Amino acid sequence: MDKSDAANQNAKSMSIIITKGTLDWAYPPMILSTTAAAMGLNVTMFFTFYGLQLLKKKLDLSITPLGNSAMEMPMAGMHMQMPNMLAMLPGATAGATAMMKNMLKKKGVASIEELREIAVESDVRLIGCQMTMDLFELKRDDLLDDIEIGGAATYIETATKSDINLFI
Amino acid sequence: MDKSDAANQNAKSMSIIITKGTLDWAYPPMILSTTAAAMGLNVTMFFTFYGLQLLKKKLDLSITPLGNSAMEMPMAGMHMQMPNMLAMLPGATAGATAMMKNMLKKKGVASIEELREIAVESDVRLIGCQMTMDLFELKRDDLLDDIEIGGAATYIETATKSDINLFI
Amino acid sequence: MDKSDAANQNAKSMSIIITKGTLDWAYPPMILSTTAAAMGLNVTMFFTFYGLQLLKKKLDLSITPLGNSAMEMPMAGMHMQMPNMLAMLPGATAGATAMMKNMLKKKGVASIEELREIAVESDVRLIGCQMTMDLFELKRDDLLDDIEIGGAATYIETATKSDINLFI
Secondary structure: OOHHHHOOOOOOEEEEEEOOOOHHHHHHHHHHHHHHHHOOOEEEEEEOHHHHHHHEOOOOOOOOOOOOOOOEEEEOOEEEEOOHHHHHOOOHHHHHHHHHHHHHHHOOOOOHHHHHHHHHHOOOEEEEEHHHHHHOOOOHHHEOOOOEEEOHHHHHHHHOOOOEEEEO | OOHHHHOOOOOOEEEEEEOOOOHHHHHHHHHHHHHHHHOOOEEEEEEOHHHHHHHEOOOOOOOOOOOOOOOEEEEOOEEEEOOHHHHHOOOHHHHHHHHHHHHHHHOOOOOHHHHHHHHHHOOOEEEEEHHHHHHOOOOHHHEOOOOEEEOHHHHHHHHOOOOEEEEO | OOHHHHOOOOOOEEEEEEOOOOHHHHHHHHHHHHHHHHOOOEEEEEEOHHHHHHHEOOOOOOOOOOOOOOOEEEEOOEEEEOOHHHHHOOOHHHHHHHHHHHHHHHOOOOOHHHHHHHHHHOOOEEEEEHHHHHHOOOOHHHEOOOOEEEOHHHHHHHHOOOOEEEEO
16 A cells, blocks of 8 residues: 555645755755644655755755845844855855755754655655656666655646645 | 634635745735735735745845846847856846846836735735744844734645645 | 637646746746646646746747756766856856757757647647736737737636646
């Protein structure tokens, strides 16, 4: 019996397409999914495009400050926006990534690895996109064991029955 | 009696998560929400992540031309795309922001401040994300008075009852 | 009898707002829409904002590697992420665009032009946003003949009746 059979037939449901694979954009789908699962919803996450990165066994996520004019980080009590010239310097991506990880840790926010583990334990259906695997030459073994592999049709079939549908 | 009680129980409804805080990406949620409210829908806007910026009392939004290869602005009748090298020059973000503001004004498009005011007057529910406030060290007093503060669970509870759900 | 009248009244339905106009982000809405149409859903695509570019008769889409830290392309068996400094070099956007087009072709993925043609032939409703046309000074004649022109109200009216709603 797979997770789709096990799902509570009377519960509300949510399906999310996850298309982004940066450290910052990994948070919204992970927080929404684990919260919804905790509230009793049946949750499906379909990882495709750049978002398929989030199903890799070994996560290596970064955040780029470039082209992200609304990224603002509190540093020593001041709110700073990083101008594009600064964001261009060698190491800026690594610096912004470290800064964000520190901020999240300081605030007690779970890591993406931890949230992903909670999703698995909460019986969230995690589906990796077959077409994206082919396109980016990812092998089944690069991805978590505890997921399904499917295509756009798998997603659409699920989404037609979901109360909440989101594209992230 | 708060806005959720006052809502018309028979009307259609729309819930939007707003996660981006740049000048350009502020427009889609504001235009969709005010249009839907004018059509009689019950509208909820949940501002989180970079989008929480849009609830600040004092808005200071900009647009970055970097990494946005589809940004095209009509200038003197010609449609130009700004190459990344140009977009890197000091002042390019300020320049693109001014250019976009001028274009919007010339075309008679309302400012984000004006659209936000219309949303408030149209009884759109505006919810600021508590977790994001903590993360970015924003105080309640930095944000508009006329909003609620809530979390992911508040959003999901509302979204399960909404006819249209969007993640922007 | 237009496409909305012709639609199967019992079929499931999907409405997508398309707001991005780069080569990479053109794929998710085109693949989801053509797949859903092939599965018998009534599909509406509302092209607005930067996404209106995708309705131009003459497509000229590019992809920018800047600010896209999760873009990873397989090259000669190695998976490489392009650092922002490299992505800044003159020609990097053109290079990334050519690289992505080559990869898609090698993998047998249809072009955006081909997917768009399939959408038209599958009776997907394609709607161009009037307000965006005005804003970016696009003329009716710049866009495909086989589309409707509408506004946010047209979209919302359709979305309230759709089983799946996505904002891309």
